[in-house]
Amino acid sequence: MSLIFSLPSILEESRREYCKIKESLESGPKFFPVEKIYHRKSEESSLLARGDNLDFIQYLLREKKMEGKLQLAYLDPPFYSKASYDAVIRLKSEAVGDVPAIKPLAYEDLWKTGIEEYLRMLCVRFFLIRDLLSEEGCLWVHLDWHVVHYVKILLDAIFGEKNFVNEVVWHYKSGGTGKRNFSRKHDTLLFYGKSRHYYFRPLKEKSYNRGYKPYRFKGVKEYKDELGWYTMVNMKDVWQIDMVGRTSGERTGYATQKPEQLLERIIESCSRPGDCCADFFCGSGSFAAAAEKLSRTWIACDIGGIAAACSLKRMSVKKSAFVLLEECPDRQGDELEIRLQVEPIDLTDKKLVTVTLDGYTMDMKRVSLKREDREILKKFRKKDPLQLLEYWSVDFHYDGRVHNPQFSFPKENHTMEKVCRQIVSDTGKISVRAVDVFGNSSLKVLDMGEVPECEREMEE
Known part of the structure; x- marks a missing residue:
C-alpha cells in the first residue's frame, strides 16, 4: 500500500x-x-x-x-x-x-x-x-x-x-x-x-544581461564586473x-x-x-x-x-x-590533571593564581570506536593526551552550582593554550571544565585554601 x-x-x-x-x-x-x-x-x-x-x-x-x-x-x-x-x-x-x-x-x-x-x-x-x-x-x-x-x-x-x-x-x-x-x-x-x-x-542577486552586454533601458540601473554587464x-x-x-x-x-x-x-x-x-x-x-x-x-x-x-x-x-x-548536571571527576599555583602580590591582599592544564585521562569506556581507531586513541592518551581535548575553561569564582568561566580556550589549528592566570582577592574555589573531541565533559573543582604544601611555600 x-x-x-x-x-x-x-x-x-x-x-x-x-x-x-x-x-x-x-x-x-x-x-x-x-x-x-x-x-x-x-x-x-x-x-x-x-x-x-x-x-x-x-x-x-x-x-x-x-x-x-x-x-x-x-x-x-x-x-x-x-x-x-x-x-x-x-x-x-x-x-x-x-x-x-x-x-x-x-x-x-x-x-x-x-x-x-x-x-x-x-x-x-x-x-x-x-x-x-x-x-x-x-x-x-x-x-x-x-x-x-x-x-x-x-x-x-x-x-x-x-x-x-x-x-x-x-x-x-x-x-x-x-x-x-x-x-x-x-x-x-x-x-x-x-x-x-x-x-x-x-x-538581491546579480542577473547577467544576454551576451553580458549593456541593455541601456531607460530607468534600469546596470552594473559591470569582470564577467560583463548585469542588473x-x-x-x-x-x-x-x-x-x-x-x-x-x-x-x-x-x-x-x-x-x-x-x-x-x-x-x-x-x-x-x-x-x-x-x-x-x-x-x-x-x-x-x-x-x-x-x-x-x-x-x-x-x-x-x-x-x-x-x-x-x-x-x-x-x-x-x-x-x-x-540534560544532567556536570559530575566532578579526576580526568583532568591541574596544577595550581598561588603567589602573593606585594603590599596587597590580592594573589596571582596560575592554573596549568597538565593532562587528561580519557575514559575509554565512554567512546565507541573501531579497533584501529581505538589504537590511535591509546597512543594519544599515552603520549599527548591534551590533543584529545577540544576545549577547556576556568572559573576563578566557582559558586558550587554553575561553571561561569572568565577564560575559555578552544583548540585552534591543533594547538591550545595550557596556562591561565588571574589576579584574585579571595581564596575560594576554582572550577576547571573541559570537553573532549567526542563531547565527553570533565569538571574539576580546586580549593585555593587547600593548595599543596610545596606550593604554599611560595606564599610564605
Missing part, C-alpha cells in the same frame, strides 16, 4: 502525542545550565543544548516561556537516507607522529520501523515548533529527494497550505553520482510562515552555493556540514538583528555561527556528543556569549 494512505494516521497520531506533551508540560524533561560563557555583557544570551530536541523544545516552552517568541526556526534533520554518517577527527602531535584520521559515528539515519516512525518524529516537533514561533515567525525545513514530498504534505496540514511560501532549491557541484540516474546535486528547503503576517525581506533583481528560488570544501576554513570534519553562506541567506531574509533564531538539529553549529555573525540571538540543540563539542568550540572561537545546557 502506498504511504500516501498512511499520512492521515501519521498526522493524527502525532497530533495526539503533541496534545499529551502539552498537557504534561509542567512535569516535562529538565535541562541544567552547566557552563555560562559571557565574552561580552549581554542581557539576552544564546543557548547551546545537548540533548533530545523534543525534550529541549518542551524546556523552552516551560522554563523559558518562549511560546510565540521565536522568529525563525531552521530544521536540518536526518534525510531518511538509511545510512550512518561518520565524523572526521584529525589529531596531530609531534610526540605521536603521523596517524590517519579517526572516524567515529556522528549520527545514524536508521529507523527500525521505517518511514512512518521517521515522519511521526518530525510531525510532533513541527506542532511544538509552531507554538514557539511568533505570528511573524518563519519555519525552514531542509531535506532532499528521499522524503521532501511527504513532509510537504504534512507541513501543509500543520501550518496550512496558505502559509507555504517557497520551495528553495540549493544546487551544489559535489555529491552523489550514479550510472542509472542523473547526478543528484541539490537539496530542497521548504519555507513556511506561521501566519500570513510572516516577516520577509527580499534579498540587480530579487533573489530567485534556486541557489547555487558550494558545499563546504576540504580546504575551507569553515570545515569542521562533521558529517553533512552546511555552508554558512546558505544559512546567512535564510537568516537575513526572515529575521532582523536581535531576533531569536533556532536550529534544533544543529550538527557542527553552522546556523549558530551564521546567526552570531548577523547579530541574532541563537538557540542550537543536538543530541550528539561530537556535534555538541564541535558547536561549543566553534562558538567559543567566535567569542559568542551563550549558556551551555545539558
Whole structure:
C-alpha cells in the first residue's frame, strides 16, 4: 500500500502525542545550565543544548516561556537516507607522529520501523515548533529527494497550505553520482510562515544581461564586473552555493556540514538583528555561527556528543556569549590533571593564581570506536593526551552550582593554550571544565585554601 494512505494516521497520531506533551508540560524533561560563557555583557544570551530536541523544545516552552517568541526556526534533520554518517577527527602531535584520521559515528539515519516512525518524529516537533514561533515567525525545513514530498504534505496540514511560501532549491557541484540516474546535486528547503503576517525581506542577486552586454533601458540601473554587464533583481528560488570544501576554513570534519553562506541567506531574509533564531538539529553549529555573525540571538540543540563539542568550540572561537545546557548536571571527576599555583602580590591582599592544564585521562569506556581507531586513541592518551581535548575553561569564582568561566580556550589549528592566570582577592574555589573531541565533559573543582604544601611555600 502506498504511504500516501498512511499520512492521515501519521498526522493524527502525532497530533495526539503533541496534545499529551502539552498537557504534561509542567512535569516535562529538565535541562541544567552547566557552563555560562559571557565574552561580552549581554542581557539576552544564546543557548547551546545537548540533548533530545523534543525534550529541549518542551524546556523552552516551560522554563523559558518562549511560546510565540521565536522568529525563525531552521530544521536540518536526518534525510531518511538509511545510512550512518561518520565524523572526521584529525589529531596531530609531534610526540605521536603521523596517524590517519579517526572516524567515529556522528549520527545514524536508521529507523527500525521505517518511514512512518521517521515522519511521526518530525510531525510532533513541527506542532511544538509552531507554538514557539511568533505570528511573524518563519519555519525552514531542509531535506532532499528521499522524503521532501511527504513532509510537504504534512507541513501543509500543520501550518496550512496558505502559509507555504517557497520551495528553495540549493544546487551544489559535489555529491552523489550514479550510472542509472542523473547526478543528484541539490537539496530542497521548504519555507513556511506561521501566519500570513510572516516577516520577509527580499534579498538581491546579480542577473547577467544576454551576451553580458549593456541593455541601456531607460530607468534600469546596470552594473559591470569582470564577467560583463548585469542588473540587480530579487533573489530567485534556486541557489547555487558550494558545499563546504576540504580546504575551507569553515570545515569542521562533521558529517553533512552546511555552508554558512546558505544559512546567512535564510537568516537575513526572515529575521532582523536581535531576533531569536533556532536550529534544533544543529550538527557542527553552522546556523549558530551564521546567526552570531548577523547579530541574532541563537538557540542550537543536538543530541550528539561530537556535534555538541564541535558547536561549543566553534562558538567559543567566535567569542559568542551563550549558556551551555545539558540534560544532567556536570559530575566532578579526576580526568583532568591541574596544577595550581598561588603567589602573593606585594603590599596587597590580592594573589596571582596560575592554573596549568597538565593532562587528561580519557575514559575509554565512554567512546565507541573501531579497533584501529581505538589504537590511535591509546597512543594519544599515552603520549599527548591534551590533543584529545577540544576545549577547556576556568572559573576563578566557582559558586558550587554553575561553571561561569572568565577564560575559555578552544583548540585552534591543533594547538591550545595550557596556562591561565588571574589576579584574585579571595581564596575560594576554582572550577576547571573541559570537553573532549567526542563531547565527553570533565569538571574539576580546586580549593585555593587547600593548595599543596610545596606550593604554599611560595606564599610564605
